[in-house]
Amino acid sequence: MVWTPLHAKIHRTMRSRHLFERHQKLLVAVSGGQDSLCLIKLLLDLQSKWGWDLGIAHCDHRWRSDSEANAHHVENLAKTWDISFYLETANKPINSEAAARDWRYQALSAIAQANNYQYIVTGHTASDRAETLLYNLIRGTGADGLQALTWQRLLTTGIMLVRPLLEITRSQTEQFCQELKLPIWEDSTNHDLQYARNRIRQELIPYLRENFNPQVESALAQTAELLQAEVEYLEKAAQQVRDGAMSGGDEGDEGEISSSSSSSSSSPSSPFAFPLRLNRRVLQKAPLALQRRVMRQVLQQILTDAPSFEHIEKLTALIIAPNRSQTDPFPGGAIAQVEGDWICLK
Numbered sequence: 035m036v037w038t039p040l041h042a043k044i045h046r047t048m049r050s051r052h053l054f055e056r057h058q059k060l061l062v063a064v065s066g067g068q069d070s071l072c073l074i075k076l077l078l079d080l081q082s083k084w085g086w087d088l089g090i091a092h093c094d095h096r097w098r099s100d101s102e103a104n105a106h107h108v109e110n111l112a113k114t115w116d117i118s119f120y121l122e123t124a125n126k127p128i129n130s131e132a133a134a135r136d137w138r139y140q141a142l143s144a145i146a147q148a149n150n151y152q153y154i155v156t157g158h159t160a161s162d163r164a165e166t167l168l169y170n171l172i173r174g175t176g177a178d179g180l181q182a183l184t185w186q187r188l189l190t191t192g193i194m195l196v197r198p199l200l201e202i203t204r205s206q207t208e209q210f211c212q213e214l215k216l217p218i219w220e221d222s223t224n225h226d227l228q229y230a231r232n233r234i235r236q237e238l239i240p241y242l243r244e245n246f247n248p249q250v251e252s253a254l255a256q257t258a259e260l261l262q263a264e265v266e267y268l269e270k271a272a273q274q275v276r277d278g279a280m281s282g283g284d285e286g287d288e289g290e291i292s293s294s295s296s297s298s299s300s301s302p303s304s305p306f307a308f309p310l311r312l313n314r315r316v317l318q319k320a321p322l323a324l325q326r327r328v329m330r331q332v333l334q335q336i337l338t339d340a341p342s343f344e345h346i347e348k349l350t351a352l353i354i355a356p357n358r359s360q361t362d363p364f365p366g367g368a369i370a371q372v373e374g375d376w377i378c379l380k
Contacts, residue, residue: 035079036213036214037079038210038213040202040206040210040317041076041079041080043202044076044080044198044199044202045080045083045100046114047198047201048084048198050081050340051185051209052197053185053186054084054086054153054196055196056084056085056086057084057085057086057087057151058086058152058153059086059087059088059089059143059149059151059152059153060077060086060088060089060091060092060151060152060153060155061089061091061142061146061149061151061153061155062074062077062085062088062090062091062113062137062155062159063091063092063093063142063155063156064090064091064092064111064157065092065104065108065109065157065219065221066091066104066107066108066111066212066218066219067157067218067219067220067221067224068090068204068208068210068216068218069157069158069159069162069199069204069207069208070156070157070208071111071157071211071216071217072157072199072201072202072207072210072211072216072219072327073156073157073198073212074088074090074111075155075210075211075214075216076117076123076198077155078115078117083244085201086118088118088120088121089117089119089120089149089151090108090111090112090117090144091116091119091120091122091142091146091154091285092104092105092108092109092119092120092121092122093122093123093124093137093141093142093164093244093280094121094122094123094124095124095126095127095128095134095138095151096123096124096126096127096128097128097129097134097139097223098221098222098223100222100272101304104219104221105121105123107217107219108219109121118149119136120145120149120257122141122142122144122145124137130231131211131230131231137362138145139166139189139195139217142154142189143189143190143193146193146337147190147192147193151193152192152193152194153193153195153196154189154193154194154195154196155194155195155196155197155198156195156197157197157199157207158183158197158199158200159199159200159202159203159204159206160199160200160201160202160203160251160252161205161235161239161251161255162183162204163182163183163200163255163258164182164250164251164252164253164254164255164258165231165234165235165239166182166258167180167182167254167255167257167258168180168182168234168238168239168254169230169231169234174343177261177264177265177268178195178265180257180258180261180264181257181258181261181262183197183200183258184197185197185198185200186263191298195355196300196380198315200255200259201255203251208309214217239251243346260334268323268324268327269327269331271327272324272327272328272331273331275316275317275324275325275328276312276315276318276328276331276332278311278313279312279316279328280310280311280312280313281313282311282313282315282316282375282376309379309380310332310336310377310378310379311376311377311378311379312332312377312379313375313376314330314352314353314354314372314375314376314377317353317377318353322350325350325353326347326350329341329346329350330346330347332349332379333345333346333349333364335369336364336366337365337366338365338366339365345364348361348362349361349370349377352370352371352372352377353377355373356370356372357372357373358371358373359371360372368380
């Protein structure tokens, strides 16, 4: 085995960030491209130090004519390395990025659950993190969207999604694959400019690199890293404000507020019962940033889709609105109304 600076860097990252435990089962998502090949090779080389049980999963979206050949290529690599291989093929071609991502994570989760893998590992890099930040910024987002990809998150019960390469750029994974002569499968869709992410990758990032900052990918990835820690802090602070606002400081008025009326109903997906009440005096003491986060947290529990900026703003406006002010209905029919010191969602 050739021990490269990238091996040392990833080994240190996994230890310092506590990304994995020893002697665990890791399901590695491998597309056949340079990033995923770099990832699986690094994990294979580090396997003896960590005692992992590795498996490879490949998801065939069926959106390219060579997708079946691509899958066979990855399967042959798994045989060469003598590790388990799992293939999931879409029932019909998936043509949108968002749909493909959702299907892919569902497929990976199903494979992991069926075969007792504790971790799903993907080859997302600092370049992906930079592109995601720019993509979300252009569409419009807050700090949560700008933090982009995170190092790890719970994907489903008992299964953690981990991204060990977030400090590595795509040029570094390419160099690694070339040096170790890894057989990269070139994905033709990566050059298709009908996809917004490809335009960011092929046009915007090179322009920014040439005209503003040669290290723009690393710089943007570092920004996402800083924002991740700040978002975690703000979410916890907002949770504390929300808990205080829901109780209002009154004994016997904690957390859930349920109606005595038999006509009241609650959303089956929501941990709250209606009417839900928030104390305005508690909220008025909080900074605007926390007020908005509290309202977003509340709306996330009662709306099917993610709350928009407009949804959050019209609910936040009730914190200082005159008595009896109310919003127009939110999606699903809930209405918020000011009742003295309280905002009531009914």
